[in-house]
Amino acid sequence: LNFWLIFQEFQRFCFTAEMFGLLFFVLMAHTAYGDVSYSVPEEMKRGSVIGNIAKDLGLDVNRLSSRKARIDTEGNRKRYCNINLNTGELIVAERIDREGLCGKKKASCVIKQELVLENPLELQRFILNIQDINDNSPQFKQSVIKFEIRESAEKGSRYLLDEAYDADIGMNSVQSYVIKDNEHFLLSVLTRENGRKYGELVLNKELDREEQTEVTLILTAVDGGTPPRSGTVAIHVTVLDANDNAPVFSQTIFFGENFFHL
Known part of the structure:
Protein backbone atom coordinates (compact mmCIF):
# COMPACT_ATOMS: atom_id res chain seq x y z
CA LEU A 1 0.00 0.00 0.00
CA ASN A 2 2.77 2.43 0.94
CA PHE A 3 4.46 1.67 -2.34
CA TRP A 4 1.29 2.50 -4.24
CA LEU A 5 0.91 5.85 -2.41
CA ILE A 6 4.54 6.72 -3.13
CA PHE A 7 4.02 5.90 -6.80
CA GLN A 8 0.95 8.17 -7.00
CA GLU A 9 2.84 11.02 -5.35
CA PHE A 10 5.68 10.52 -7.81
CA GLN A 11 3.26 10.73 -10.74
CA ARG A 12 1.76 13.97 -9.41
CA PHE A 13 5.24 15.41 -8.98
CA CYS A 14 6.22 14.49 -12.54
CA PHE A 15 3.00 16.00 -13.89
CA THR A 16 3.58 19.22 -11.94
CA ALA A 17 7.20 19.43 -13.13
CA GLU A 18 6.13 18.80 -16.72
CA MET A 19 3.48 21.55 -16.57
CA PHE A 20 5.98 23.95 -14.99
CA GLY A 21 8.50 23.20 -17.72
CA LEU A 22 5.86 23.76 -20.40
CA LEU A 23 4.80 27.05 -18.84
CA PHE A 24 8.44 28.18 -18.59
CA PHE A 25 9.00 27.30 -22.26
CA VAL A 26 5.93 29.27 -23.34
CA LEU A 27 7.01 32.31 -21.32
CA MET A 28 10.55 32.18 -22.68
CA ALA A 29 9.28 31.78 -26.22
CA HIS A 30 7.10 34.82 -25.70
CA THR A 31 10.00 36.94 -24.51
CA ALA A 32 12.55 35.62 -26.97
CA TYR A 33 10.69 36.30 -30.21
CA GLY A 34 9.28 39.76 -30.77
CA ASP A 35 7.45 41.22 -33.74
CA VAL A 36 9.56 44.38 -33.80
CA SER A 37 11.10 45.30 -37.12
CA TYR A 38 12.56 48.51 -38.49
CA SER A 39 12.99 49.79 -42.05
CA VAL A 40 16.45 51.27 -42.36
CA PRO A 41 17.82 53.01 -45.47
CA GLU A 42 21.29 51.74 -46.28
CA GLU A 43 24.28 54.04 -45.82
CA MET A 44 22.76 55.91 -42.84
CA LYS A 45 25.35 57.89 -40.88
CA ARG A 46 26.73 56.39 -37.68
CA GLY A 47 24.73 57.66 -34.74
CA SER A 48 21.50 58.04 -36.73
CA VAL A 49 18.38 57.02 -34.81
CA ILE A 50 16.56 53.95 -36.12
CA GLY A 51 13.73 53.80 -33.58
CA ASN A 52 12.99 53.52 -29.87
CA ILE A 53 13.18 49.82 -29.11
CA ALA A 54 12.52 50.26 -25.38
CA LYS A 55 9.21 51.95 -26.14
CA ASP A 56 8.31 49.44 -28.86
CA LEU A 57 8.95 46.49 -26.51
CA GLY A 58 7.40 48.12 -23.45
CA LEU A 59 10.65 48.17 -21.46
CA ASP A 60 11.43 50.46 -18.55
CA VAL A 61 14.02 52.93 -19.86
CA ASN A 62 15.20 53.69 -16.32
CA ARG A 63 16.26 50.05 -15.86
CA LEU A 64 18.16 49.59 -19.12
CA SER A 65 21.49 50.49 -17.54
CA SER A 66 21.05 48.33 -14.42
CA ARG A 67 19.94 45.41 -16.59
CA LYS A 68 23.04 45.84 -18.80
CA ALA A 69 21.00 46.14 -22.00
CA ARG A 70 23.08 45.52 -25.10
CA ILE A 71 22.71 44.57 -28.75
CA ASP A 72 24.02 41.19 -29.85
CA THR A 73 24.06 39.49 -33.24
CA GLU A 74 23.10 36.11 -34.66
CA GLY A 75 25.96 34.13 -36.15
CA ASN A 76 29.06 36.04 -37.20
CA ARG A 77 27.31 39.18 -38.39
CA LYS A 78 28.50 42.60 -37.38
CA ARG A 79 26.62 44.57 -34.76
CA TYR A 80 25.07 47.19 -36.99
CA CYS A 81 23.30 49.08 -34.20
CA ASN A 82 23.65 49.97 -30.52
CA ILE A 83 21.16 51.00 -27.85
CA ASN A 84 21.24 54.33 -26.08
CA LEU A 85 20.79 53.35 -22.44
CA ASN A 86 19.47 56.80 -21.52
CA THR A 87 16.70 56.98 -24.13
CA GLY A 88 16.14 53.40 -25.31
CA GLU A 89 16.81 54.41 -28.92
CA LEU A 90 18.49 52.19 -31.47
CA ILE A 91 21.32 53.99 -33.24
CA VAL A 92 23.39 53.04 -36.29
CA ALA A 93 26.78 51.65 -35.23
CA GLU A 94 28.26 50.44 -38.53
CA ARG A 95 27.94 51.37 -42.19
CA ILE A 96 25.21 49.26 -43.78
CA ASP A 97 25.75 48.43 -47.45
CA ARG A 98 22.73 46.56 -48.83
CA GLU A 99 24.56 45.38 -51.96
CA GLY A 100 27.45 44.05 -49.89
CA LEU A 101 25.11 42.21 -47.52
CA CYS A 102 22.51 40.81 -49.87
CA GLY A 103 23.60 41.46 -53.43
CA LYS A 104 21.43 42.63 -56.33
CA LYS A 105 19.38 39.47 -56.76
CA LYS A 106 17.56 39.68 -53.42
CA ALA A 107 14.61 42.05 -53.40
CA SER A 108 14.57 42.05 -49.58
CA CYS A 109 17.56 42.40 -47.27
CA VAL A 110 17.08 41.48 -43.60
CA ILE A 111 19.48 41.65 -40.66
CA LYS A 112 18.58 39.82 -37.45
CA GLN A 113 19.76 41.41 -34.20
CA GLU A 114 19.15 40.69 -30.53
CA LEU A 115 18.51 42.85 -27.48
CA VAL A 116 19.92 41.16 -24.38
CA LEU A 117 18.98 42.17 -20.82
CA GLU A 118 20.08 40.74 -17.47
CA ASN A 119 18.53 40.56 -13.97
CA PRO A 120 16.44 38.70 -15.05
CA LEU A 121 17.91 37.34 -18.27
CA GLU A 122 15.76 38.32 -21.24
CA LEU A 123 16.29 38.06 -24.98
CA GLN A 124 14.37 40.10 -27.54
CA ARG A 125 14.99 39.54 -31.22
CA PHE A 126 14.25 42.23 -33.78
CA ILE A 127 14.72 42.70 -37.50
CA LEU A 128 16.30 45.43 -39.60
CA ASN A 129 14.84 45.62 -43.11
CA ILE A 130 17.52 47.34 -45.18
CA GLN A 131 16.05 49.61 -47.84
CA ASP A 132 17.87 50.32 -51.08
CA ILE A 133 18.97 53.86 -51.91
CA ASN A 134 20.24 55.07 -55.26
CA ASP A 135 23.94 54.96 -54.43
CA ASN A 136 25.19 53.18 -57.57
CA SER A 137 25.41 54.42 -61.15
CA PRO A 138 24.74 52.21 -64.20
CA ASP A 241 32.16 48.05 -98.25
CA ALA A 242 29.55 46.40 -100.45
CA ASN A 243 29.74 45.92 -104.20
CA ASP A 244 27.28 48.71 -104.87
CA ASN A 245 29.23 50.60 -107.53
CA ALA A 246 30.04 49.50 -111.10
CA PRO A 247 33.43 50.38 -112.67
CA VAL A 248 33.26 53.74 -114.46
CA PHE A 249 35.69 55.13 -117.03
CA SER A 250 36.69 58.73 -116.77
CA GLN A 251 35.73 59.13 -120.48
CA THR A 252 33.41 57.29 -122.77
CA ILE A 253 35.77 57.40 -125.85
CA PHE A 254 39.59 57.30 -125.95
CA PHE A 255 41.61 58.60 -128.94
CA GLY A 256 45.20 58.28 -130.08
CA GLU A 257 47.77 58.19 -127.30
CA ASN A 258 45.13 57.85 -124.59
CA PHE A 259 43.95 54.61 -126.12
CA PHE A 260 47.42 53.04 -126.15
CA HIS A 261 48.06 54.20 -122.59
CA LEU A 262 45.30 51.85 -121.50
Whole structure:
Protein backbone atom coordinates (compact mmCIF):
# COMPACT_ATOMS: atom_id res chain seq x y z
CA LEU A 1 0.00 0.00 0.00
CA ASN A 2 2.77 2.43 0.94
CA PHE A 3 4.46 1.67 -2.34
CA TRP A 4 1.29 2.50 -4.24
CA LEU A 5 0.91 5.85 -2.41
CA ILE A 6 4.54 6.72 -3.13
CA PHE A 7 4.02 5.90 -6.80
CA GLN A 8 0.95 8.17 -7.00
CA GLU A 9 2.84 11.02 -5.35
CA PHE A 10 5.68 10.52 -7.81
CA GLN A 11 3.26 10.73 -10.74
CA ARG A 12 1.76 13.97 -9.41
CA PHE A 13 5.24 15.41 -8.98
CA CYS A 14 6.22 14.49 -12.54
CA PHE A 15 3.00 16.00 -13.89
CA THR A 16 3.58 19.22 -11.94
CA ALA A 17 7.20 19.43 -13.13
CA GLU A 18 6.13 18.80 -16.72
CA MET A 19 3.48 21.55 -16.57
CA PHE A 20 5.98 23.95 -14.99
CA GLY A 21 8.50 23.20 -17.72
CA LEU A 22 5.86 23.76 -20.40
CA LEU A 23 4.80 27.05 -18.84
CA PHE A 24 8.44 28.18 -18.59
CA PHE A 25 9.00 27.30 -22.26
CA VAL A 26 5.93 29.27 -23.34
CA LEU A 27 7.01 32.31 -21.32
CA MET A 28 10.55 32.18 -22.68
CA ALA A 29 9.28 31.78 -26.22
CA HIS A 30 7.10 34.82 -25.70
CA THR A 31 10.00 36.94 -24.51
CA ALA A 32 12.55 35.62 -26.97
CA TYR A 33 10.69 36.30 -30.21
CA GLY A 34 9.28 39.76 -30.77
CA ASP A 35 7.45 41.22 -33.74
CA VAL A 36 9.56 44.38 -33.80
CA SER A 37 11.10 45.30 -37.12
CA TYR A 38 12.56 48.51 -38.49
CA SER A 39 12.99 49.79 -42.05
CA VAL A 40 16.45 51.27 -42.36
CA PRO A 41 17.82 53.01 -45.47
CA GLU A 42 21.29 51.74 -46.28
CA GLU A 43 24.28 54.04 -45.82
CA MET A 44 22.76 55.91 -42.84
CA LYS A 45 25.35 57.89 -40.88
CA ARG A 46 26.73 56.39 -37.68
CA GLY A 47 24.73 57.66 -34.74
CA SER A 48 21.50 58.04 -36.73
CA VAL A 49 18.38 57.02 -34.81
CA ILE A 50 16.56 53.95 -36.12
CA GLY A 51 13.73 53.80 -33.58
CA ASN A 52 12.99 53.52 -29.87
CA ILE A 53 13.18 49.82 -29.11
CA ALA A 54 12.52 50.26 -25.38
CA LYS A 55 9.21 51.95 -26.14
CA ASP A 56 8.31 49.44 -28.86
CA LEU A 57 8.95 46.49 -26.51
CA GLY A 58 7.40 48.12 -23.45
CA LEU A 59 10.65 48.17 -21.46
CA ASP A 60 11.43 50.46 -18.55
CA VAL A 61 14.02 52.93 -19.86
CA ASN A 62 15.20 53.69 -16.32
CA ARG A 63 16.26 50.05 -15.86
CA LEU A 64 18.16 49.59 -19.12
CA SER A 65 21.49 50.49 -17.54
CA SER A 66 21.05 48.33 -14.42
CA ARG A 67 19.94 45.41 -16.59
CA LYS A 68 23.04 45.84 -18.80
CA ALA A 69 21.00 46.14 -22.00
CA ARG A 70 23.08 45.52 -25.10
CA ILE A 71 22.71 44.57 -28.75
CA ASP A 72 24.02 41.19 -29.85
CA THR A 73 24.06 39.49 -33.24
CA GLU A 74 23.10 36.11 -34.66
CA GLY A 75 25.96 34.13 -36.15
CA ASN A 76 29.06 36.04 -37.20
CA ARG A 77 27.31 39.18 -38.39
CA LYS A 78 28.50 42.60 -37.38
CA ARG A 79 26.62 44.57 -34.76
CA TYR A 80 25.07 47.19 -36.99
CA CYS A 81 23.30 49.08 -34.20
CA ASN A 82 23.65 49.97 -30.52
CA ILE A 83 21.16 51.00 -27.85
CA ASN A 84 21.24 54.33 -26.08
CA LEU A 85 20.79 53.35 -22.44
CA ASN A 86 19.47 56.80 -21.52
CA THR A 87 16.70 56.98 -24.13
CA GLY A 88 16.14 53.40 -25.31
CA GLU A 89 16.81 54.41 -28.92
CA LEU A 90 18.49 52.19 -31.47
CA ILE A 91 21.32 53.99 -33.24
CA VAL A 92 23.39 53.04 -36.29
CA ALA A 93 26.78 51.65 -35.23
CA GLU A 94 28.26 50.44 -38.53
CA ARG A 95 27.94 51.37 -42.19
CA ILE A 96 25.21 49.26 -43.78
CA ASP A 97 25.75 48.43 -47.45
CA ARG A 98 22.73 46.56 -48.83
CA GLU A 99 24.56 45.38 -51.96
CA GLY A 100 27.45 44.05 -49.89
CA LEU A 101 25.11 42.21 -47.52
CA CYS A 102 22.51 40.81 -49.87
CA GLY A 103 23.60 41.46 -53.43
CA LYS A 104 21.43 42.63 -56.33
CA LYS A 105 19.38 39.47 -56.76
CA LYS A 106 17.56 39.68 -53.42
CA ALA A 107 14.61 42.05 -53.40
CA SER A 108 14.57 42.05 -49.58
CA CYS A 109 17.56 42.40 -47.27
CA VAL A 110 17.08 41.48 -43.60
CA ILE A 111 19.48 41.65 -40.66
CA LYS A 112 18.58 39.82 -37.45
CA GLN A 113 19.76 41.41 -34.20
CA GLU A 114 19.15 40.69 -30.53
CA LEU A 115 18.51 42.85 -27.48
CA VAL A 116 19.92 41.16 -24.38
CA LEU A 117 18.98 42.17 -20.82
CA GLU A 118 20.08 40.74 -17.47
CA ASN A 119 18.53 40.56 -13.97
CA PRO A 120 16.44 38.70 -15.05
CA LEU A 121 17.91 37.34 -18.27
CA GLU A 122 15.76 38.32 -21.24
CA LEU A 123 16.29 38.06 -24.98
CA GLN A 124 14.37 40.10 -27.54
CA ARG A 125 14.99 39.54 -31.22
CA PHE A 126 14.25 42.23 -33.78
CA ILE A 127 14.72 42.70 -37.50
CA LEU A 128 16.30 45.43 -39.60
CA ASN A 129 14.84 45.62 -43.11
CA ILE A 130 17.52 47.34 -45.18
CA GLN A 131 16.05 49.61 -47.84
CA ASP A 132 17.87 50.32 -51.08
CA ILE A 133 18.97 53.86 -51.91
CA ASN A 134 20.24 55.07 -55.26
CA ASP A 135 23.94 54.96 -54.43
CA ASN A 136 25.19 53.18 -57.57
CA SER A 137 25.41 54.42 -61.15
CA PRO A 138 24.74 52.21 -64.20
CA GLN A 139 27.91 50.75 -65.69
CA PHE A 140 28.71 48.99 -68.94
CA LYS A 141 31.11 46.03 -69.05
CA GLN A 142 33.04 47.49 -71.98
CA SER A 143 34.32 50.97 -72.64
CA VAL A 144 33.40 50.69 -76.34
CA ILE A 145 30.72 48.67 -78.16
CA LYS A 146 31.91 47.79 -81.67
CA PHE A 147 29.87 46.88 -84.73
CA GLU A 148 30.82 46.14 -88.32
CA ILE A 149 27.87 46.87 -90.59
CA ARG A 150 27.82 46.55 -94.35
CA GLU A 151 26.66 49.57 -96.26
CA SER A 152 24.16 47.27 -97.98
CA ALA A 153 22.28 46.75 -94.66
CA GLU A 154 18.60 47.56 -95.07
CA LYS A 155 16.73 50.26 -93.24
CA GLY A 156 15.11 48.77 -90.12
CA SER A 157 17.98 46.36 -89.38
CA ARG A 158 18.42 45.90 -85.62
CA TYR A 159 21.57 45.41 -83.55
CA LEU A 160 21.51 44.22 -79.93
CA LEU A 161 23.35 46.42 -77.44
CA ASP A 162 25.07 45.35 -74.22
CA GLU A 163 23.06 45.94 -71.03
CA ALA A 164 24.27 48.29 -68.35
CA TYR A 165 24.73 46.84 -64.86
CA ASP A 166 23.35 48.63 -61.79
CA ALA A 167 23.86 47.20 -58.29
CA ASP A 168 20.69 48.93 -57.05
CA ILE A 169 17.25 47.34 -57.32
CA GLY A 170 13.70 48.37 -58.25
CA MET A 171 13.30 51.89 -59.56
CA ASN A 172 16.90 52.60 -58.59
CA SER A 173 18.12 50.19 -61.28
CA VAL A 174 18.39 50.95 -65.03
CA GLN A 175 15.09 52.24 -66.39
CA SER A 176 15.98 53.65 -69.81
CA TYR A 177 18.63 54.16 -72.50
CA VAL A 178 19.15 57.13 -74.79
CA ILE A 179 21.42 58.07 -77.70
CA LYS A 180 21.98 61.52 -79.12
CA ASP A 181 20.18 62.36 -82.34
CA ASN A 182 22.14 61.25 -85.36
CA GLU A 183 21.63 60.75 -89.06
CA HIS A 184 21.63 56.94 -89.28
CA PHE A 185 20.38 55.22 -86.10
CA LEU A 186 17.44 55.21 -83.72
CA LEU A 187 17.31 53.47 -80.33
CA SER A 188 14.63 50.98 -79.31
CA VAL A 189 14.36 50.26 -75.55
CA LEU A 190 12.83 46.88 -74.64
CA THR A 191 12.02 45.00 -71.42
CA ARG A 192 12.90 41.36 -70.67
CA GLU A 193 10.61 38.99 -68.77
CA ASN A 194 12.60 39.64 -65.58
CA GLY A 195 11.94 43.37 -65.93
CA ARG A 196 15.45 44.35 -67.01
CA LYS A 197 15.77 46.97 -69.75
CA TYR A 198 17.98 46.65 -72.81
CA GLY A 199 18.45 48.51 -76.06
CA GLU A 200 18.71 47.81 -79.77
CA LEU A 201 20.13 50.05 -82.47
CA VAL A 202 17.76 50.43 -85.41
CA LEU A 203 19.14 51.52 -88.77
CA ASN A 204 17.04 54.49 -89.85
CA LYS A 205 19.02 55.59 -92.90
CA GLU A 206 21.18 53.40 -95.14
CA LEU A 207 24.93 53.70 -94.71
CA ASP A 208 27.25 54.77 -97.53
CA ARG A 209 30.91 53.84 -97.04
CA GLU A 210 31.99 56.15 -99.83
CA GLU A 211 30.60 59.07 -97.82
CA GLN A 212 31.40 57.89 -94.27
CA THR A 213 33.57 54.96 -93.19
CA GLU A 214 32.85 55.19 -89.44
CA VAL A 215 29.99 56.26 -87.20
CA THR A 216 30.46 57.03 -83.48
CA LEU A 217 27.54 57.25 -81.04
CA ILE A 218 27.21 57.72 -77.27
CA LEU A 219 24.78 55.40 -75.44
CA THR A 220 23.57 56.53 -72.00
CA ALA A 221 21.90 54.29 -69.40
CA VAL A 222 19.72 56.10 -66.85
CA ASP A 223 18.28 54.72 -63.60
CA GLY A 224 15.01 55.73 -61.94
CA GLY A 225 16.42 57.15 -58.72
CA THR A 226 15.91 60.67 -57.37
CA PRO A 227 18.06 62.28 -58.55
CA PRO A 228 18.76 59.85 -61.40
CA ARG A 229 22.24 58.46 -62.04
CA SER A 230 23.65 57.54 -65.44
CA GLY A 231 26.50 55.79 -67.20
CA THR A 232 27.74 56.02 -70.78
CA VAL A 233 29.49 53.92 -73.38
CA ALA A 234 30.75 54.73 -76.89
CA ILE A 235 29.34 52.83 -79.87
CA HIS A 236 31.79 52.54 -82.77
CA VAL A 237 30.34 51.43 -86.12
CA THR A 238 32.71 50.48 -88.93
CA VAL A 239 30.98 50.65 -92.31
CA LEU A 240 32.02 47.73 -94.50
CA ASP A 241 32.16 48.05 -98.25
CA ALA A 242 29.55 46.40 -100.45
CA ASN A 243 29.74 45.92 -104.20
CA ASP A 244 27.28 48.71 -104.87
CA ASN A 245 29.23 50.60 -107.53
CA ALA A 246 30.04 49.50 -111.10
CA PRO A 247 33.43 50.38 -112.67
CA VAL A 248 33.26 53.74 -114.46
CA PHE A 249 35.69 55.13 -117.03
CA SER A 250 36.69 58.73 -116.77
CA GLN A 251 35.73 59.13 -120.48
CA THR A 252 33.41 57.29 -122.77
CA ILE A 253 35.77 57.40 -125.85
CA PHE A 254 39.59 57.30 -125.95
CA PHE A 255 41.61 58.60 -128.94
CA GLY A 256 45.20 58.28 -130.08
CA GLU A 257 47.77 58.19 -127.30
CA ASN A 258 45.13 57.85 -124.59
CA PHE A 259 43.95 54.61 -126.12
CA PHE A 260 47.42 53.04 -126.15
CA HIS A 261 48.06 54.20 -122.59
CA LEU A 262 45.30 51.85 -121.50
